[in-house]
Amino acid sequence: MEEKKPIILTKNLTKVYDTGAVPVKAVNSVSLEVFKGEFTALVGPSGSGKTTLLNLIGGLDHPTSGQVLVNQVDISKMKKSALIDFRLQNIGFVFQAYNLIPVLTAKENIEFVMLLQKRSKGEREQRVRELLNEVDLLDKMNDRPAQLSGGQQQRVAVARALASKPAFILADEPTANLDSKTAGNLLDLMARLNHEENITFIFSTHDQRVIDRAHRIITLVDGAVAEDQLVAQPVDHS
Amino acid sequence: MLLKLAWRNLWRNKRRSLITMGSIVFAVLLSILMDSVKKGLLDKMKDNVVGFYTGYVQVHGQGYWEDKTLENSFEPASLVTEAISGNSQVTSAVPRLESFVLAASDNLSKGSMLVGIEPADETAVTGLNDKLVSGEYLNQGDQAVLLTEGLADYLRLGINDTLVIIGQGYHGVSAAGKFPIKGLIKFGSPDLNKGLIYLPLSTTQQLFGAENRLTSLVLQIRDNPKSRQVAQQLQANLSDEYEVMNWQAMLPELDQVIQGEEAENVIFQIVLYMLIAFGIFGTILMMTIERQYEFGVLLAIGMKRHILSGIVILENIFLALMGACMGILLSIPIVYYLYKVPIRLQGQLAEAYENFGIEPIFYFSVDAVVFYSQGVVVLLLALALAFYPMLKIWKLDPVKAMHA
Incomplete structure (x- = not known):
């Protein structure tokens, strides 16, 4: 039987910030494996290293020591320019503040990532429609971010993250700026994508609603993994 | 989409972009006006002396220009005519015999330059007949003179009055004659206007006892800026008995x-554009600082740095070109009007200019280079200023940018 390989593998991952007199170990020797289709929440108090770990996994930052392998490719020593391309092809990001391009419409924001991937116009058009349909925003496709609500913007951000057909999606506090109902709708969307299309999500979050939906909860304390818990039965909020 | 993105980015802060554009429009307009009047004045100054008198290239007997006497005149050999006609740049050659004389009326006299010309040829090259302000132009073989207005005023002479000319001819012979004034001409250059007398060439040769002799052949050439090259080519084809000089x-x-x-x-324009550059740079600086976070996000989602830089450069180019184009469009009717109706100085200021030998009129040039050169300068400026955000983008750490 073929061994199941992780899509993310970190080995003794450490990040030290030398910001002053005392170096700060934001991530401390973290080793973990994430497999295809997981719905994982990184939790922990503020300053526990959630975002830093997410940045290291996402290739936004270089580790001080240790390794990050994405689909067996070691990205920890990659040059910045190569990392940009790697992120484009392999990783989707959803940010707390949505971070859509304000001068582009919802449709263009989603299409933009595929344009960077140099996909054909036909393919882009088709995929944009599919994704807008998926996030239920077909009627808002020509609206700019300022014309959309926070929840709608975050759904566009999810669609943008999916547009590049990434290996996984990293979501940094995706519900932090949303009201309870909107956050619930967004989580429903991501849970459905995870369930129906086997899309891997890794969240950093404080939000109990996200934690309740997670299949796996990794708790960080002082940059180290304090607990790594598989949830047999996530809480169903619907 | 990248073009669209750059274009829309430009209008994110409409007021700021419009103010920056306005400063470019103003700079371009001012620069065009300055450049146009400067070029207009210089072109006119050159035309007044070079175009209407010396010509762009002249052939003389060796040493004539240093020592302008009839002893340095020459009889044009066939070799000279062949060399001139063999040069594709030369369109025509006008013979002259020139010497200083004393021009006199009843009670007044003044040292002047007597120029013997072939009337028809001369007018074809220097447009001399266009300078006629009263009387008639000369004909071949006339025993009459054309006098510049300034000299006529000084000698208090008018049309049909008699001008007395006294001078020294070829080989020291005495040259004296009385000639009726057939016409008065006026030159733009005050210096020329004060002391020129034109006489038909054959009459001049008789007066100076210099049959068949010339002091210069004034050449008309196709491309005036190539005068140096044409002079060198001709000199190479002629013997040392001759000197060929460009203006x-x-x-x-x-x-x-x-x-x-x-x-x-150029210095004035550099100063002007430096001031404008600071204005544009202020906008670029603000745009760059405000969008650090956004740049970080774009790098995070996979936009390559050179593409992001390209977008920022495009924004700068749009901003600069729109300002430049508006400035140019606005300047065209103004410059054209001033070209048609040049500014004439009056009173003491005009006299002061004339005393310096400069025509007291501000001419404007409508040469295309005056306009498009501003567009090029502004474009280069925008590209140079785009270096700053490019550098920022190149060094940008997306994590730091998103936490800024």
């Missing part, structure tokens, strides 16, 4: 004045 060699002072004025103009 810069004949009138080095004028050339220096023109170069000095052009340099002054």
Whole structure:
């Protein structure tokens, strides 16, 4: 039987910030494996290293020591320019503040990532429609971010993250700026994508609603993994 | 989409972009007006002396320009005619016999330059008949003179009055004659206007006892800026008995004045554009600082740095080109009007200009280079200023940018 390989593998991952007199170990020797289709929440108090770990996994930052392998490719020593391309092809990001391009419409924001991937116009058009349909925003496709609500913007951000057909999606506090109902709708969307299309999500979050939906909860304390818990039965909020 | 993105980015802060554009429009307009009047004045100055009198290239007997006497005149050999006609740049050659004389009326006299010309040929090259302000133009073989207005005023002579000419002819013979004034001409250059007399060539040769002799052949050429090259080519084909000079060699002072004025103009424009550059840079700086976070996000989602830089450069180019185009469009009717109706100085200011030998009229140039050069300068400026955000983007750490 073929061994199941992780899509993310970190080995003794450490990040030290030398910001002053005392170096700060934001991530401390973290080793973990994430497999295809997981719905994982990184939790922990503020300053526990959630975002830093997410940045290291996402290739936004270089580790001080240790390794990050994405689909067996070691990205920890990659040059910045190569990392940009790697992120484009392999990783989707959803940010707390949505971070859509304000001068582009919802449709263009989603299409933009595929344009960077140099996909054909036909393919882009088709995929944009599919994704807008998926996030239920077909009627808002020509609206700019300022014309959309926070929840709608975050759904566009999810669609943008999916547009590049990434290996996984990293979501940094995706519900932090949303009201309870909107956050619930967004989580429903991501849970459905995870369930129906086997899309891997890794969240950093404080939000109990996200934690309740997670299949796996990794708790960080002082940059180290304090607990790594598989949830047999996530809480169903619907 | 990248073009669309750059274009829309430009209008994210409409007021700021419009103010920046306005400063470019103003700078371009001012620069065009300055450049146009400067070029207009210099072109006119050059035309007044070079175009209407010396011509762009002249052939003389060796040493004539240093020692302008009839002893340095020459009889044009067939070799000279062949060399001139064999040069594709030369379109025509006008013979002259020139010498200083004393021009006199009843009670007044003044040292003047007597120029013997072939009337029809001369007018074809220098447009002399266009300078006629009263009377008639000369015909071949006339025993009459054309007098510049300034000289006529000084000698208090008018049409049909008699001008007395006294001078020294070829080989020291005495040259004296009385000629009726057939016409009065006026030159733009005050210096020329004060002391020129034109007489038909054959009459002049008789007066000076210099049959068949010339002091210069004034050449008309196709491309005036190539005068130096044409002079060199002709000199190479002629013997040492002749000297071929372009206008810069004949009138080095004028050339220096023109170069000095052009340099002054360049300095003025540099100062003007430096001021504008700071304005544009302020906008770019604000745009760059405000969008650090956004740049970080774009890098995070996979936009390559050179593409992001390209977008920012495009924004700068749009901003600069729109400002430049508006400035140019706005300047066209103004410059055209001033070209048609040049500014004439009056009173003491006009006198002061004339005393310096400069025509007291501000001419404007409508040469295309005056306009498009501003577009090029602004474009280069925008590209140079785009270096700052490019550098920022190149060094940008997306994590730091998103936490800024």
